[in-house]
Amino acid sequence: MLIAALVAHYQAGLERQRQLLEESQRLQRSIQHELNRFRNFPKVLAVQQQLVDGLTHVSSNDIRHQLNLYLQQVNQLQGSDVTYLLDIEGNTLASSNWQSSHSFVGSSYSYRPYFQTAILGKYAQYFALGSRSGVRGYYFSAPVFKQNAVIGVLVVKVALNIIDKSWRDPNFEYLLTDKHGVVFYASQAHWLYNSIKPLADSLRQQLINSRQYGDYLLPNIAENLQESSINLPDYNGKRSDYISTSRVLPTAGWRLYALSKDRGYTREIGEALLLSSLLYFGLILLYSYWRQLQAGRRLQTEINQQLEIRVEQRTAQLTTTNQQLQQAIDDYQRTANTLKKTEDELVQAAKLATLGELSAGINHELNQPLTAMQSYAENALRFQHKQQYEQVTSNLQDIVKLTTMMSKMIAKFKIFSRKSSGQTSAVSSSTSINAALSILANRIVLNNIKIEFSGLDEQWVKADAIQLEQVLINLINNAIDALELVDSPILGIRQYKDNNWQCIAIWDNGAQLSEEQLTRIFEPFFTTKKQGLGLGMAISKRLVESFDGQLTVSNLVDTGPEFVIKLQAQVPQCFKPSIKPQGE
Secondary structure (H helix, E strand, O other), rough: OOOHHHHHHHHHHHHHHHHHHHHHHHHHHHHHHHHHHHOOHHHOOOOOHHHHHHHHHHHHHHHHHHHHHHHHHHHHHHHHOEEEOOOOOOEEEEEEOOOOOOOOOOOOOOHHHHHHOOEEEOEEEEEEOOOOOOOHHHHHEEEEOOOOEEEEEEEEEEOOHHHHHHHOOOOOOEEEEEEEEEEEEEEOOOOOOEEOOOOOHHHHHHHHHOOOOOOOOOOOOEOOOOOOOEEOOOOOOOOOEEEEEEEEEEOOOEEEEEEOOOOOHHHHHHHHHHHHHHHHHHHHHHHHHHHHHHHHHEEEEEEEEHHHHHHHHHHHHHHHHHHHHHHHHHHHHHHHHHHHEEEEEEEEHHHHHHHOOOHHHHHHHHHHHHHHHHHHHHHHHHHOOOOOHHHHHHHHHHHHHHHHHHHHHHHHHHHHHHHOOEEEEEEEHHHHHHHHHOOOOHHHHHHOOEEEEOOOOOOOEEEOOHHHHHHHHHHHHHHHOOOOOOOOOOOOOOOEEEEOOOEEEEEOOOOOOHHHHHOOOOOOOOOOOOOOOOOOHHHHHHHHHHHOEEEEEEEEEOOOOOEEEEEEEOOOOOOOOOOOOOOO
């Protein structure tokens, strides 16, 4: 009986440790997923031209109002708590909560470490209580550059409500501490903003001065802190021993403790004693019965008993394995859905970033027609004063032509900025090439680039029209960048068939790619540019593969690199005449 009690005590302890480990692992995954969801958001948002313009024209109330509306919109789409923009002094110029009673607009956060790090040109992350709202949050910050100089800081605050939602089992407690042992999340409210480790007076004063935890004095409330146990008080100050397991969240540097009250396992030991007693008496009866049977029956009984035990064990193992497999499938499906959503948002962000780069060209193309329209209108007024109505009519007709031309010019950018449905269909490759060249026409002309077309005039391929256009813009735009220092720049576009593939090749006579560049060109965040996130080629490859196609790169002999888009042939629903791609 004693052995059974000891075994039951040991197994109950192991089971409780296993349950604590599972709970802490699940909560860790939830927290890590939430942090990763917002980690790159400020980096992508900080390169938007609208923020750079807002920091450049800080005295304009209208621009500040537009910034407030813009940050409010992106904050709602991303699901973060607050998104706000600081100038180089740490003052808040615009914030997504500008209409709230706790608006950050006008407040100074120059004392916050996330500002002090980002203003030096680095990305930062930091946990603290809000100085105005008093709400806990994790802060991500990114510098805003203009011509390689930091002109402001973009900050995203995440409330981390996922922690309270993810802790499901009421039989367990949890603590989340920073690297110093200060509790900032807990299942029991009276444990918050206390320390479970002794703090040096200088460190405690430093934390209080930084207002990371508001006005809390951070006293030590834990006793007998061990690797697998801890003693903590309840609301009335009565102390209890807890079994604990802890793990470090590597990204944030936090430590998560999963706790369970040490109840001595009385119920488990009692059950073990009862079962062992029943088993003992059962064995006596079985032994008496077994002595009365013939030798042959005894052997058969033993075989049957062993078989039944094995079947039960195997059935239990299969049931457990099936449940674990189903859980893994469900987790994978949720992860896949989240990844697809994030990927779509990243594709759209990359598209808008491209439009931002082309904004100067759009301004140049619209400025000349606007100037001409002003001249025609002024002349029309003079002709009207002189009663020369035929000249007035001629000038108004010219204004109408210029207006139509500007409308067509803007329409191509409007179509490109739309979010794709993600559905493939029969797409004309020449139409997509024309659209991409039309959007980049100003850069092509400014750089005096010669366009050479060869191969087929028309191909119908399986793709998404908007996404294929984005891939072509990325490839052509990169080629233009590579040709900036070339004396006689040439950009080639070739359409041809390769077995069952319909191919579109983009090449230039710039510098060839190195072996490392050829190997890593499609890796996320790998870039050869001084400015850029390194996501364009990775997104392009992912989009082409989503069409069941391929995107490859190689160096041509005596020229520069060539990127080849291979797509499946598709029969159009209705016949369309072939379109010869535009020239320079």
